[in-house]
Amino acid sequence: MLRSLRPITHRRLFRRAGNRRCLTGARPSGPAWDHLSVPLTPAPLDRSPYLLAARGERPSHTPVWFMRQAGRALPEYRKVREGITMLESCMRPDLVVEITLQPVRRYGVDAAIFFSDIVAPLQFAGYDIEIKPGIGPVAADPIRDAAGIAAVRPVTAADVPYTTEAIQQLVSELGGTPLIGFAGAPFTVASYLVEGGPSKDFAKTKAMMHGNPDLWHALADRLADVAIAYLTVQVEAGASAIQLFDSWAGGLSPRDYERFVLPHSAKVFEALKPYGVPRVHFGVNTGELLGLMSAAGADVVGVDWRVPLDEAARRVGPKPLQGNLDPALLFAGWEAIEPEIDRILEEGKSAPGHIFNLGHGVPPDADPDVLQRIAKYVQTRSA
Numbered sequence: 001m002l003r004s005l006r007p008i009t010h011r012r013l014f015r016r017a018g019n020r021r022c023l024t025g026a027r028p029s030g031p032a033w034d035h036l037s038v039p040l041t042p043a044p045l046d047r048s049p050y051l052l053a054a055r056g057e058r059p060s061h062t063p064v065w066f067m068r069q070a071g072r073a074l075p076e077y078r079k080v081r082e083g084i085t086m087l088e089s090c091m092r093p094d095l096v097v098e099i100t101l102q103p104v105r106r107y108g109v110d111a112a113i114f115f116s117d118i119v120a121p122l123q124f125a126g127y128d129i130e131i132k133p134g135i136g137p138v139a140a141d142p143i144r145d146a147a148g149i150a151a152v153r154p155v156t157a158a159d160v161p162y163t164t165e166a167i168q169q170l171v172s173e174l175g176g177t178p179l180i181g182f183a184g185a186p187f188t189v190a191s192y193l194v195e196g197g198p199s200k201d202f203a204k205t206k207a208m209m210h211g212n213p214d215l216w217h218a219l220a221d222r223l224a225d226v227a228i229a230y231l232t233v234q235v236e237a238g239a240s241a242i243q244l245f246d247s248w249a250g251g252l253s254p255r256d257y258e259r260f261v262l263p264h265s266a267k268v269f270e271a272l273k274p275y276g277v278p279r280v281h282f283g284v285n286t287g288e289l290l291g292l293m294s295a296a297g298a299d300v301v302g303v304d305w306r307v308p309l310d311e312a313a314r315r316v317g318p319k320p321l322q323g324n325l326d327p328a329l330l331f332a333g334w335e336a337i338e339p340e341i342d343r344i345l346e347e348g349k350s351a352p353g354h355i356f357n358l359g360h361g362v363p364p365d366a367d368p369d370v371l372q373r374i375a376k377y378v379q380t381r382s383a
C-alpha cells in the first residue's frame with residue numbers, strides 16, 4: 001500500500017513548491033524541503049513529451065493522444081462496459097483504471113485521460129441527469145429558475161472516494177505517462193441542464209443569458225464551482241494536467257462569449273493555477289473565439305480542424321496548441337491521412353509547443369488500427 005503511494009507523494013511535494021523550475025527538475029531549496037526523505041531526482045513524468053510540449057519546452061517527439069480515446073471504438077471497452085451504465089462504471093475504480101489504460105496500451109499514446117464524463121460530478125453530487133446511449137446527457141428536470149440551480153451542488157473529495165482511488169492507482173500504474181484530468185466548462189454543461197439534453201442551437205440557454213442574465217450568471221457561477229471542485233479532486237489525487245472542455249462554446253458570438261462565459265471559465269482556470277499543472281482549454285467550432293478562450297486563462301489551447309494551427313497560433317499568441325486532425329479523415333484511408341499529419345506537424349511548429357490530437361473526439365465507429373498507426377507515425381515522424 002505504502003509502496004504504491006510513494007510516487008504520488010513525491011509528485012505532490014514537487015508540485016506544492018509552486019515553481020515551474022521544480023517541475024523541470026531543479027531541486028527546490030529552503031527549510032520546507034530539508035525534512036524530505038524521498039529522493040529528489042525528477043520523475044521521468046515531468047520530462048514526458050506531453051508535459052514538456054504543454055509548457056512550451058522541446059520534447060523528444062511531438063506528443064499525441066486522442067480526445068475520447070477511451071470508448072466504443074475499442075472492443076475491449078465494449079466488453080468491460082457490457083451491462084454496466086456509464087455512471088456505474090465511473091464509480092468503480094477498477095473499471096475506471098482499466099478503461100483509462102486501454103487506449104494507452106492499444107495506441108501507445110503520450111497521455112492518458114481520466115475516464116469520466118462532463119456530467120459525472122453532477123450525478124455524483126445527486127443531480128438527476130442520465131447519459132443516454134447514442135444521445136448524450138439528458139436532465140430529468142431542466143433548469144428554469146433559482147430553485148433549479150439550488151439542485152446543482154459541487155462535489156467534495158468525501159463524495160467521490162472512488163475518483164481519488166482510481167486516480168492514485170492510475171498515476172502509480174502509468175509511471176512516466178501523464179494523466180489528464182478534465183471537467184466540462186460552465187457553458188457546455190449549462191447547455192445540457194437548460195436545454196434538458198443535446199441541442200443544435202442552444203435556444204433556451206441563449207434565451208436565459210439575454211432574458212435573465214442574473215439567473216444565467218448564477219447558474220454559470222455554480223457550474224464553475226462544480227468544475228473547480230471536480231478538477232481539484234483530480235489534481236490533488238495526482239493528475240498532471242487538466243483540460244476544460246467547452247465543446248459547444250463555438251455556438252456563441254465572441255461578444256456573448258466574452259460577456260456570459262469567459263468570466264466563469266476564467267474563474268475555473270484561476271482556481272487551478274496554484275497547482276502549477278498545465279491547463280488546456282478546448283471547444284469545437286471556436287475559430288472566432290480562440291483569442292478569448294486563451295485569454296480566459298488557458299496555458300494550452302485546443303483547436304478543431306477548421307483553423308490551421310499556424311493561423312490558430314496568430315489568434316492565440318505564444319502558447320502551445322493542441323490539435324487538429326479532422327476525425328472524418330480516420331475513414332479516408334492512409335494515403336489521405338499521412339499528408340494531413342505532415343501538414344499539421346509543420347503548421348504546429350508555429351506554436352511554442354504542439355500536442356497532436358484530433359480536432360474533436362474519436363468517433364465510436366473509428367478503426368483502432370488507424371488510430372494506432374497515427375500515434376506511431378506522429379511519434380516517429382516528429383522525432
Ligand SMILES: Cc1c2[nH]c(c1CCC(=O)O)Cc1[nH]c(c(CCC(=O)O)c1C)Cc1[nH]c(c(CCC(=O)O)c1C)Cc1[nH]c(c(C)c1CCC(=O)O)C2
Binds near residue numbers: 115247361
Ligand atoms: C460534450 C461532452 C460529453 N462528455 C464529454 C464531452 C466533451 C468532449 C467532447 O466534446 O466530445 C467528455 C468525455 N466523455 C467521456 C470522456 C472520457 C475520456 C476520454 O476522452 O477517453 C470524456 C473526456 C466518456 C464518455 N461519455 C459518453 C460516452 C459514450 C457512452 C458509453 O460508452 O456508454 C463515453 C465513452 C457519453 C456522452 N457524454 C457526452 C456525450 C455527447 C456523450 C455521447 C453519447 C453517445 O453517443 O452515446 C457529453
